[in-house]
Amino acid sequence: MPSFELNGRTYETDEDGYLANLSDWSQDVAGYLAKTEGVEMSEAHWEVVSFLREYYEEYKIAPMIRILTKAIGKKLGKEKGNTKYLYDLYPGGPAKQACKIAGLPKPTGCV
């Protein structure tokens, strides 16, 4: 199984670098994953990550993009509650790139 090392600890991932275990996630790990994706984390980035994690905690799946955009709009202002803003934050796509940094499994299917 692929893995990476951070601060002396080994983290297992899937082939695309998504954490194998949800519970391995920490802010440091997220920072590391963001770096591998070329994403510089700002407060808005962390808002997305924490919403994704909360939602996953409850539903065991990442939220539909529109649920995410609405939640971000509520938190950061209506003008930011849209897909374009999320893609500005996460150019690799909110579903895939943001999920990866949030430590969620990679969404599968026709997405």
Place this chain on the structure above:
Amino acid sequence: MADHPVPIVTDDIKTPLVKTDTMAHLAPYPGTAKHMEPMGFPGERVENWQQKGIEKLGELLKKYRSLQVYLDICVKCGACTDKCHYYLGTQDAHNMPVQRAELMRSVYRRYFTPAGKMFPDLVRAVDFDEEVLQKWFTYFHQCSQCRRCSVFCPFGIDTAEITMAAREIMNAIGVGHKYSVEIIGKVHQLGNNLGIPKPALKGTLEFLEEEILDSTGHDVRLPLDQEGAEVLLVAPSADFFSEPHIQSLMGYAKVFHQAGISFTISSYASEAANFGMFIGSYEHQKKIAKRVVEQARALKVKRLVVGECGHAWRVAYAFWNTLNGPFDFLDPRYPAPQHICEFTHDLIQRGALTLDKSANDNLRVTFHDSCNVARATRMGPKAGGQFEIPRDLIRASCNHFFDMDEDTIREKTFCCGGGGGLLTDELMDLRVKGVVPRVTALKRVMEQDKVNFMALICAICKAQFTKVLPMYGIPMEMVGGVHQLVSNAIQLGAREGVV
């Protein structure tokens, strides 16, 4: 995010020079025991894999007479060589349909024809060895089973069936593709490709009901597991997750609402897609499809309607009846199953819907025929209905419609580059190159006719295009479903529903 080289798009689709092994590096992620074993496939490559693989080929030749015919009758005329989007985009000789199929034909000759058994070198018959298996794994995962080559084959050889057989043989010896087997596992376990559990699906549908209420003021419902509804709607699960897919889902709901026809989505059969077809597995295809029939009975619906999903419609239209039929418990006045486009089209014909075309006046629209719908199915009572009905819906919903070059639409349509179980990130290099013919035709109507929206009816095409078109400078918002246009144009509450 890895950067992928983006080919230069010229003003016409040209046949490129052949190169050797330009795509030999790009094999998909192999399936591991975790995903393979629950499917009934070996968790890793079996020890006597050569023997087992040849046995499996022999079994398939007996089971599918068509496979044997396709392996026997090719005369290498070359009509298919420049018809594959992956060849046009990659120049790799193995992505010429005839050369791809040759990977299996040469093995077939070696073990199943007298000349190949005795004089393999004379008839270019080869052993099923490590090198051949690697080529199979690589290039049978560079075919999207779109069947464009078959349209041009004078013998009607269906290369997709050869690809399906190759994948079936590889799964039987423990050499599977992670993407497809993982997804099929999720369908069996949770009901859909994405793995959306029921509470999440319920929450999502309620969220969308609120969205529609907020934007239209109408209480349009998206019911889940509602027994006694008239229609069971089976949509691809991407319709519950992605943009622009959900826009079409909201469109379907508005059509049902306005027509006054009750419908329900099932949490147990919350997936139209059937990846069993992509891996050539009759058993998995049957098992996945069975969920739908079981739910139709359990929820006591009278009709089955399938959402915007290309290969799902092929499985539903062509195979559901033989896999799990007959559908004699459904209302015989309607096709079983029925495509959502057929359903909406019928309502428009009967005057049950009012559409305000001016709602889409900001859009100049073209239509991308999705391969499985175009070349493997039909809609409505007339031949070619699968081409005309979606176009009729677009024309009924907007004022500006323009078709792309005739060699790239209808039965000659080009694949989006991500079909057939290849919509996975590790194959992005292939997906980016495979979209070249479609981008070429699209760019032309964008320039000539100022087209700014490409409508389509397939979840895979939507996901593929929104991902790769931006790499060609085309915004992802340009892609959406036919029912997204219907959704914009439909006048809610304009008249009483007609059942």
